[in-house]
Amino acid sequence: EDQVTQSPEALRLQEGESSSLNCSYTVSGLRGLFWYRQDPGKGPEFLFTLYSAGEEKEKERLKATLTKKESFLHITAPKPEDSATYLCAVPDYGGSQGNLIFGKGTKLSVKP
Amino acid sequence: NAGVMQNPRHLVRRRGQEARLRCSPVKGHSHVYWYRQLPEEGLKFMVYLQKENIIDESGMPKERFSAEFPKEGPSILRIQQVVRGDSAAYFCASSLQKNTEAFFGQGTRLTVV
Numbered sequence: 001e002d003q004v005t006q007s008p009e010a011l012r013l014q015e016g017e018s019s020s021l022n023c024s025y026t027v028s029g030l031r032g033l034f035w036y037r038q039d040p041g042k043g044p045e046f047l048f049t050l051y052s053a054g055e056e057k058e059k060e061r062l063k064a065t066l067t068k069k070e071s072f073l074h075i076t077a078p079k080p081e082d083s084a085t086y087l088c089a090v091p092d093y094g095g096s097q098g099n100l101i102f103g104k105g106t107k108l109s110v111k112p
Numbered sequence: 113n114a115g116v117m118q119n120p121r122h123l124v125r126r127r128g129q130e131a132r133l134r135c136s137p138v139k140g141h142s143h144v145y146w147y148r149q150l151p152e153e154g155l156k157f158m159v160y161l162q163k164e165n166i167i168d169e170s171g172m173p174k175e176r177f178s179a180e181f182p183k184e185g186p187s188i189l190r191i192q193q194v195v196r197g198d199s200a201a202y203f204c205a206s207s208l209q210k211n212t213e214a215f216f217g218q219g220t221r222l223t224v225v
Binding site for chain 1: 116118143145147153154155156157160167168171203205210211212213214215216217218219
């Protein structure tokens, strides 16, 4: 059973058109939710960690929020350079809890 | 302040050969993780190591795959007798502590021909 589900799978926006990406998780007792950005041919780049419901983190045009069941990555007035795949992940509670379980990602394309 | 360094970036092996992938974590990080990514699929956990110890290898196939993180030197992911299905991008990540943010390398893209 998937523990991390991201939607939509792909999102195409015009430059300046704000939107949100969703990450829902089924684990209980969350001990961290992580957002990453991955460009083609590159490794994931760390963006944010959220630990508790109600928490928010911001970086440039990105803002991540967390509730008890899901997280959102809000993109305000995106630019073409924001085009990438955005991944969210949670620690694996069934294992050693050291590794992360990743969603399949949302592929964002921002057109000028 | 170097991040996670992986080499080689690209590796081509014939079926039956061995592949050795290297990973130097962020300086000061003692937790290392290996993940595999297939085209159009998500990152899948393989193994979690902490200096000289394998903490969790539940995601790693029991045959042909092994990993180590010696006291000195990089972490090594070793794949023996590679098959075409091993072709993928292999990523290494490191963290300062368990359950804190992990930083990824640029990956090694293995192609088995």
